[in-house]
Amino acid sequence: STQTNCFADVKKIQIATQTSFADDEDETESTILPVEVEEICFHENENNEDKEFEKEVFEDKNNSETQIESEPKITSIEESIQMYFDEFCLQNEQPCFNPSRSSSRFSESTVCSFYQNIDEKRCRRKIRQLEIAFNKAMSSKRRKSEKLQALEQRIYSITQQNEKLKCELENSRGQLHSLEISSAVRFEKLLNSSSRDYQKLRDQHYEDRKRLFLAEKHASKLLKRCKIAEEKLDKFQRRNQSERSDILSEKLSCFRAKLKLLDHQLGSFSSPINSLP
Numbered sequence: 001s002t003q004t005n006c007f008a009d010v011k012k013i014q015i016a017t018q019t020s021f022a023d024d025e026d027e028t029e030s031t032i033l034p035v036e037v038e039e040i041c042f043h044e045n046e047n048n049e050d051k052e053f054e055k056e057v058f059e060d061k062n063n064s065e066t067q068i069e070s071e072p073k074i075t076s077i078e079e080s081i082q083m084y085f086d087e088f089c090l091q092n093e094q095p096c097f098n099p100s101r102s103s104s105r106f107s108e109s110t111v112c113s114f115y116q117n118i119d120e121k122r123c124r125r126k127i128r129q130l131e132i133a134f135n136k137a138m139s140s141k142r143r144k145s146e147k148l149q150a151l152e153q154r155i156y157s158i159t160q161q162n163e164k165l166k167c168e169l170e171n172s173r174g175q176l177h178s179l180e181i182s183s184a185v186r187f188e189k190l191l192n193s194s195s196r197d198y199q200k201l202r203d204q205h206y207e208d209r210k211r212l213f214l215a216e217k218h219a220s221k222l223l224k225r226c227k228i229a230e231e232k233l234d235k236f237q238r239r240n241q242s243e244r245s246d247i248l249s250e251k252l253s254c255f256r257a258k259l260k261l262l263d264h265q266l267g268s269f270s271s272p273i274n275s276l277p
Helices: 002-020 035-042 048-070 077-091 108-265
Strands: none
Touching: none
16 A cells, blocks of 8 residues: 555656646746645645654755755846857867857757757756655655554554453453452341341340240239238237137136145145235
8 A cells, every 4th residue: 555655656746747847948947846746745744753854855955945046047048058058068179159149050960969968957857856756755655654663563552551451351350240249148148147146136035025024923923922921921920829818828727726726735734825826
């Protein structure tokens, strides 16, 4: 794809140069490159790294303009033809004359060679311009390929980082799932144990309340029995007191009777006995 793009750029440059150079009469030597070639070279990419490349191209252009300014300026077609003809005559060691005024003095071969030399220079200039444009296009292509390589490396590193993050995410999800399972099992165990403990405490509380109720009932029965026993004891004590007093009185009467009998039997033997009550 890059090769096809490069050949397309070269075709564009050739078309631009062919359309820009029509004839020697319309040709101006103030600039080297045509406008479309400059647009292809300068305005393909507006990123930050291409600006440096544009600076270099502008420096080359300024250097070429300074070289052109150092050369003698041409104001008309006749002067250009005279200049090229003078150079041709100097190279061939012939006197310099104006070819428009004294063309009859020279042979047709010199004039044809002169115009061939002009055509060769024009073709060389066009070839040079094409070479410059091609070099600039290749340098831009090289820069773009370097950018693409850097981007591919960055994309590769990003993909590797994404894969690592995906692996870490899967591991964390597995750990989270295992933690959820373990926490659910522990919670279920705690819930079951707490329900069992609550059931045990509830049963124990119910048994304690039942025992308390039975103890209170038994205590009420004991109180009733105590009251009955106290009543019986009071009755028994009252009855015993009356019976004891009767028995004592009977015993005293019997004892007095016995004493009287003894006193009657012994009346004559002892006088102090009669004094007894």
